[in-house]
Amino acid sequence: MEKRNLRKKALVDDLRNSRKVSDLRFDEFYPLEIRKLSQTHWTPVAVALRATELMATNRKTRVLDVGSGCGKFCTVAALSGHGQFFGVEQRPHLVDIARKVAQELGATQASFIQGNMVDQDWSFYDAIYLFNPFYENVMESIRIDDTVSHSEENYRSYIRTVQTKLQDAQAGTKLLTYHGFGGEMPLGYLRVRKEPIGTSYLEVWVKLDLPHDVDWKLR
Helix, strand or coil: CHHHHHHHHHHHHHHHCCCCCCHHHHHCCCCHHHHCCHHHHCCCHHHHHHHHHHHCCCCCCEEEEECCCCCHHHHHHHHHCCCEEEEEECCHHHHHHHHHHHHHHCCCCEEEEECCHHHCCHHHCCEEEECCCCHHHCCHHHCCCCCCCCCHHHHHHHHHHHHHHHHCCCCCCEEEEECCCCCCCCCCEEEEEEEEECCEEEEEEEECCCCCCCCCCCC
């Protein structure tokens, strides 16, 4: 236990001081079955760090992680930068793990909601993070488990829901995707950054105030 506490302290210090932290080192604080899913399902530490820089401008910035899984993105982000990070996840056991790890590491700016993103009010948030959260509906080989339903119908419905919620978002809302989200960006979003990282790209979009901002483009 003493060695674990020392490793924990060193990890948190490195994140808070912008020093490099490997995924292997961070994932040590999760159960083995969660670690095995890391390469496919959980946001890499380096990606979470960069995403935080791009989305969270101050300590009051509220970021929603859709399909937050074990909470890795929110926990890394909360420990390394400004902002308040909220994860929404359907699977209760993953939410329990997310809360336990965040508490152990002292990530007080991270919190987790057990439920479906369909039922969340996205207008509460300043920024949305999407790491292709619905793809397991159409790719059986990467499914985490069968505790939630999977189908192509779910996949299409979730994408339509995201598009609708983004369309209804307030001007200035940021959207950041890693590996996309499976659908086309709705009208009114300007892509302000696309940069390679990890196994894909981070793309940052901003919702424009169309009645007052005529100098915009779709892509």
